[in-house]
Amino acid sequence: MKTPRKITQAKKRQQASFPESNLGSDLFANLTRIKTDFGQNNDLVVNVLQWDDNPACIYAVLYLISFTNKDTINSLSDEIDSLKNKVSTKETYSTLRDFFSGIRVCKEGSKLMDLYAELLSGNMVFLVNGSERYFSVLAENTEGRAVEEPSAQTVIRGPKDGFTENLNQNIFLVRKRIKNTSLKLENLSVGKLTKTAISLMYIKGIAKESIIQEIRDRINRIEIDSILEGAYIEEWIKDDRYSIFPVFLSSEKPDSVAAALTEGKVAIFTDGTPYVLSAPAVMVDFFHSSEDYYHHFIISSLMRILRYMAFFITLLTPALYIGITTFHHEMIPTQLLISIAAQREGVPFSTFLEGLILEVTFEVLREAGVRMPRAIGPAISIVGALVLGQAAVDAGIFSAAIVIVVSITAISSFSIPNYEMSNAIRTARFVFMVLAGLIGLYGIFVGLIVLTLHLCKIKSIGIPYMTPIAPHIKGGNKDTFFRFPLWSMKKRPYGIHGIDERRVADEYDKQDKTKDQEFR
Template sequence: MKKSSKTDSATYISKDINENITRLKDDFGHSSDIIINCIKSDNNKDLIWANIYIKSLVDRNTINNLSSELAELNFKDCSTEPDINFDILMNYLPGLRDSKGGFDFESLYAALLSGDTVFLFDGCDKFLIVASETDESRSIEEPTSQTVIRGPKEGFTENININILLIRKRIKNIALRVENMTIGSITKTTVSLMYIDKIAKEEIVQEIRNRLDRIEIDGILEGGYIEELIKDDRYSFFPTFLSSEKPDSVVAALLEGKVAILVDGTSYVLTVPALMVDFLQVSEDYYHHYVVSSVMRFFRFAAFFLTLLVPATYIALTTFHQEMIPTLLLVSLAAQREGVPFPAFFEALLMEATFEILREAGIRMPRAIGPAISIVGALVLGQAAVEAGIISAAMVIIVSITAISSFAIPNYEMSNAVRLIRFALMFLAGVLGLYGVFMGLMVMVLHLCKIKSVTVPYLTPIAPRIKGMNRDTILRLPLWKMKRRPMGISGTDASRVEEKNPVSSSQKSKPELR
């Protein structure tokens, strides 16, 4: 290949193998884990070639096997032309393992950094890439953040190829599409889109592609980077991408017409569009009887509102609306607060902030002692605060109900959003009473109606209301009644069941002749 300019000579490799190796060493800063083996063939003295790889990224067994395979290749009768020898090796290796050719340094470096082995030939201005990346990763284990009693126990790992395997193992259909792209100017992170053709809406898939293509950042370390960079309303702290560690949950989303985004290096897979109701549902809802699942889902929605409103309602009632409290309860509350020096708002704020610190400490502490520290700390601090007269016993009950209800929210991102809104409602309750709480709820609902998840309204199918699509929201109807996929998300193939033409009694099938 001819070099037409100085810029081109800096891009494409040279025919001089020593020049190529010198430049490679300089560009990598003479890193000690870059292995360069220069070899001169015993059968053909004119054949000089080198295999190059990064020791920390390749599979050692693959490298050893590759060396033994190449040792069996006889170059004795080959031509003295390097291009012909290159073609011989190019035709020889595909039968053993994946290989491809290249011409420029950018492709060469990308191959090395991906764990492949590169072969250079003296006198040849192209190179050969042979797959040799290591498959070492964490084994498939039970998810830590999505535990279930009944259902699959497999969880995603940090290896994107294994995660694709776990999904393909459950969807044995040629319509399942996988599209790979590289994001991050420095990290070169592999990101994969997965969707089912005809079931996923083409407009949504194309919109996600466009948003991912527009990302300009030096590195992607987790799916949270993707979510923050391409979400519709970047200032909203409500999650619009559903993350999951469970392959069955992701497969269920794909069957509804949603798109999965897999990021190499993380065990969480994003699915989008994600609706408000999706964050209060779990995969186990579909593995139990629909009546039991509906009741448990109703309790989750109740826990959502308890987490959001219990502290604010208590502050508003005890501060501004004592007449709404039953007399006996009011007398009991007044007796408990007799020695408390702080108003209800500051009392609740102190306890809620203390609990959030204990929760964070329990997460960051070593796993063996974290739960013990958080539980014992809450009990000891609560009891000591009551005895010291800093807070009332009723406030301990209020904070406990709020904390327990927050743990019933299955999605951690949604739980974080509710916790933030809870503090805002507490402040409004302390200033304006129930009027402030209702005003805060109105603003929250208007905000939820405004935001979208990749062009799909967040409150679908409640607002906008889609007739016939509320069979799997707050309650779960039997599976045989959910014959169509969600409207607005699914593509042309919106039916969950295969249409079959019934055979009449007069049209009995004839026995097959063998």
């Protein structure tokens, strides 16, 4: 027989003694140890093989069947076949290792724990009788979701690929956008139980060393059993852990991550999630969309102003309505007051209660829209629109004005590109409503002062959240409220970059005369 054949179970049960963490030279002792550690795992496959014309040459192949690519297993067995005649008893291990390391990704080691890590990452482990070392061959099953258009961050113009749950795929998507050796990748592993792979990506020279070091340190200090999403990391390493405002820019679009990297940010990839975090992120980042850079700068600037307006509308409209109509009637123009008075005639609730009930109802609708099965979506929207918009007003339970206020708030909150920021603002809105209901405009302004103080206080990896507005960074405002032309943004924004500061060559001349030529 030329094919390797299985050795009987009895033979494998031979005992041997070796130090706790290291492999011994006896193959069967090693295998017993491994099997004991893994227990009755029916997806661990242990194949012990030998070439029958070379009986001293016994080796074992271990892999997790659920995790390993079938094609790789098949082609490996062919390759081993072709190798058979070259193997001599003494050098089985090195021959095999040398052969595979020539054509495949290989790792070598002697520690038992490392061996387990390799197995659990989906690799095939080779053990050879008489050798105290193992080597592993990359055979990870990379099957998963294909690259698709992001579901939460959609654009009209610009790349439509989105991250997937596969870490390597995600790294590839960013790396193909930045073809430079300065793009560095660091692999970390977090979670005592899950051993989740975390990758830090940054551009050396553009990202500040101190920031990279800080993020690295903070991630290494995490002590938790499981990491299932980037948010776990975010919550652990956040500067101000009680603040509702996001300080990490989460994105499922590779082009925004690439843009963040070129601004000097550090990207944190987490295995198993299509969201990649970039830090440090400042307040204004959450109002920017990658599409801002793909349209004309004047149009993009207008869009940005619109988003900042939406921010204030979301935050303040219900509060202002409640405050002014219950405390400051004299501020309303007479005709508007008459109109509101006419609408409020016969409404049983106070304005504050009206606003609170409708805002909560909207939040319930929104939450239901996210959680419910897709198929009942239309039913919910019909009930929501009819019950809230139409029937409630017709029945005289709510006034039409408050329905308009709640709707404009709801719509505005979703024109903020970042969902976490929009959540934070919507939450703050309730605080403002209560303040307005209690003490009117005075309360709103007290709330605004507190909010401003809070925003100025919190930091993202040591960078003040309101950078570059407060503290003011010279030239940093070219990419905040407005989007200046690309050729005028000569330096990297916000002052968070490292030694490499320039974006545009110094000698670039705006008045390029060659552009005036006309071809007929």
